[in-house]
Amino acid sequence: xxxxxxxxxxxxxxxxxxxxxxxxxxxxxxxxxxxxxxxxxxxxxxxxxxxxxxxxxxxxxxxxxxxxxxxxxxxxxxxxxxxxxxxxxxxxxxxxxxxxxxxxxxxxxxxxxxxxxxxxxxxxxxxxxxxxxxxxxxxxxxxxxxxxxxxxxxxxxxxxxxxxxxxxxxxxxxxxxxxxxxxxxxxxxxxxxxxxxxxxxxxxxxxxxxxxxxxxxxxxxxxxxxxxxxxxxxxxxxxxxxxxxxxxxxxxxx
Amino acid sequence: xxxxxxxxxxxxxxxxxxxxxxxxxxxxxxxxxxxxxxxxxxxxxxxxxxxxxxxxxxxxxxxxxxxxxxxxxxxxxxxxxxxxxxxxxxxxxxxxxxxxxxxxxxxxxxxxxxxxxxxxxxxxxxxxxxxxxxxxxxxxxxxxxxxxxxxxxxxxxxxxxxxxxxxxxxxxxxxxxxxxxxxxxxxxxxxxxxxxxxxxxxxxxxxxxxxxxxxxxxxxxxxxxxxxxxxxxxxxxxxxxxxxxxxxxxxxxxxxxxxxxxxxxxxxxxxxxxxxxxxxxxxxxxxxxxxxxxxxxxxxxxxxxxxxxxxxxx
Numbered sequence: 001x002x003x004x005x006x007x008x009x010x011x012x013x014x015x016x017x018x019x020x021x022x023x024x025x026x027x028x029x030x031x032x033x034x035x036x037x038x039x040x041x042x043x044x045x046x047x048x049x050x051x052x053x054x055x056x057x058x059x060x061x062x063x064x065x066x067x068x069x070x071x072x073x074x075x076x077x078x079x080x081x082x083x084x085x086x087x088x089x090x091x092x093x094x095x096x097x098x099x100x101x102x103x104x105x106x107x108x109x110x111x112x113x114x115x116x117x118x119x120x121x122x123x124x125x126x127x128x129x130x131x132x133x134x135x136x137x138x139x140x141x142x143x144x145x146x147x148x149x150x151x152x153x154x155x156x157x158x159x160x161x162x163x164x165x166x167x168x169x170x171x172x173x174x175x176x177x178x179x180x181x182x183x184x185x186x187x188x189x190x191x192x193x194x195x196x197x198x199x200x201x202x203x204x205x206x207x208x209x210x211x212x213x214x215x216x217x218x219x220x221x222x223x224x225x226x227x228x229x230x231x232x233x234x235x236x237x238x239x240x241x242x243x244x245x246x247x248x249x250x251x252x253x254x
Numbered sequence: 255x256x257x258x259x260x261x262x263x264x265x266x267x268x269x270x271x272x273x274x275x276x277x278x279x280x281x282x283x284x285x286x287x288x289x290x291x292x293x294x295x296x297x298x299x300x301x302x303x304x305x306x307x308x309x310x311x312x313x314x315x316x317x318x319x320x321x322x323x324x325x326x327x328x329x330x331x332x333x334x335x336x337x338x339x340x341x342x343x344x345x346x347x348x349x350x351x352x353x354x355x356x357x358x359x360x361x362x363x364x365x366x367x368x369x370x371x372x373x374x375x376x377x378x379x380x381x382x383x384x385x386x387x388x389x390x391x392x393x394x395x396x397x398x399x400x401x402x403x404x405x406x407x408x409x410x411x412x413x414x415x416x417x418x419x420x421x422x423x424x425x426x427x428x429x430x431x432x433x434x435x436x437x438x439x440x441x442x443x444x445x446x447x448x449x450x451x452x453x454x455x456x457x458x459x460x461x462x463x464x465x466x467x468x469x470x471x472x473x474x475x476x477x478x479x480x481x482x483x484x485x486x487x488x489x490x491x492x493x494x495x496x497x498x499x500x501x502x503x504x505x506x507x508x509x510x511x512x513x514x515x516x517x518x519x520x521x522x523x524x525x526x527x528x529x530x531x532x533x534x535x536x537x538x539x540x541x542x543x544x545x546x547x548x549x550x551x552x553x554x555x556x557x558x559x560x561x562x563x564x565x566x567x568x
Contacts, residue, residue, distance in 0.1 A: 094309070097334045
């Protein structure tokens with residue numbers, strides 16, 4: 001009975017947050033249109049000058065655009081959580097006989113749903129631009145798995161910062177850090193041409209294994225050490241930020 | 255009276271934030287079905303009190319029970335009995351009024367959320383605005399919706415934290431009527447307010463929270479009885495007359511305010527005393543420009559009680 005209540009409450013809560021997204025034009029523009037614009041910009045403007053070896057630039061850049069989309073999309077979770085916290089809506093929910101976990105859970109489920117929709121939109125446009133993945137079923141399953149793990153991990157980063165931020169304006173700042181990390185990785189250009197200090201950083205930060213493993217899987221590669229590193233990184237980020245979010249939540253709801 | 259008659263029972267409640275003691279041992283009981291007003295100035299700890307009763311905050315010491323269920327030991331039980339309407343409107347501004355009500359009905363696991371929403375929209379005169387987003391509502395409409403959201407699931411104890419703060423006079427009167435309707439329906443209403451007039455108007459029982467203690471607790475009539483019976487105010491055209499009048503009316507304990515050219519005289523409220531005073535002024539040929547009787551307000555009660563407490567502790 002308790003578990004059924006939890007599922008029901010989470011469904012109601014996530015329904016609420018998904019409505020927030022679908023009713024806000026700027027969410028849709030930022031989350032779906034922005035990454036597509038960046039993809040167009042990189043492929044058609046910078047793409048000709050990029051040297052990505054045997055791989056066409058569109059095939060090279062898609063994983064980076066997908067992660068860029070997630071990084072900008074989760075910022076909205078953090079803004080909305082901050083708003084709910086400061087406006088007292090969480091407090092009202094807390095005074096009601098509902099499953100506590102559904103309060104943040106609703107935001108996480110909504111983030112998952114909204115990100116899946118925007119990732120699909122990007123795949124669609126990418127196909128139109130000549131993206132030709134060669135993955136078999138297992139490759140697709142693994143690549144999607146890593147993408148979903150990244151959505152979850154990034155979402156919990158968003159939850160933590162949304163709960164920590166003193167103001168609405170501050171809640172989304174972390175998202176720019178995620179985007180910056182993407183630029184300093186192999187997302188848009190191979191790391192070989194970077195100065196050595198930056199290259200070392202780029203190769204060891206979590207974005208690079210995430211992108212390289214998705215790229216290799218989509219282009220027909222098999223699971224290898226990079227896949228494992230990517231999975232471990234996302235699990236570690238997920239665990240760390242989940243625990244941090246829980247701690248901050250308990251403190252702020254006192 | 256057995257404890258079964260208490261909707262709220264608070265014993266020795268203490269709560270501090272860091273080094274600030276907000277509640278220093280609060281005791282009171284609220285009878286089932288009554289309306290109770292917790293009165294206090296800004297920062298007196300009213301919201302802290304309401305948060306503890308609504309299971310949002312843990313007290314440091316003491317106990318609080320809602321319909322016999324302990325707020326710290328049986329919070330789930332308590333949450334089924336209560337509803338909380340916070341100081342600011344906590345409806346979802348992006349959703350419509352109907353969607354807000356439906357969401358709350360679903361979260362309370364009620365059958366037929368659509369019907370529940372429809373009924374409340376009608377009752378709170380929000381049907382016309384039902385399908386508009388809350389962000390387009392006026393302050394009064396928001397409050398009405400907020401209250402409607404609180405009533406889903408028929409809670410037996412309703413907490414209202416400063417329900418009329420920030421409302422215009424008309425919306426405030428409408429809110430008062432709604433609170434009275436609620437009280438008539440048999441639920442226990444616990445409200446906090448900074449306005450003595452509001453407490454006087456709505457509550458069966460008023461407790462005054464000051465510096466972490468309940469300094470007075472009783473019916474509005476009982477509280478009014480604890481105070482000098484108000485005063486009359488006489489205004490004069492010039493300072494000479496004012497001074498003459500002050501000399502003449504010494505026996506009435508008159509205090510002069512030379513800035514406003516007024517003299518205020520404490521009375522026992524009897525017409526006999528007033529007549530004596532006015533006759534005396536007339537006989538001495540003192541012209542009174544303006545005469546006003548100031549009835550005792552709960553503000554006076556508050557000041558009188560706080561002052562007398564201070565004197566007691568000296």
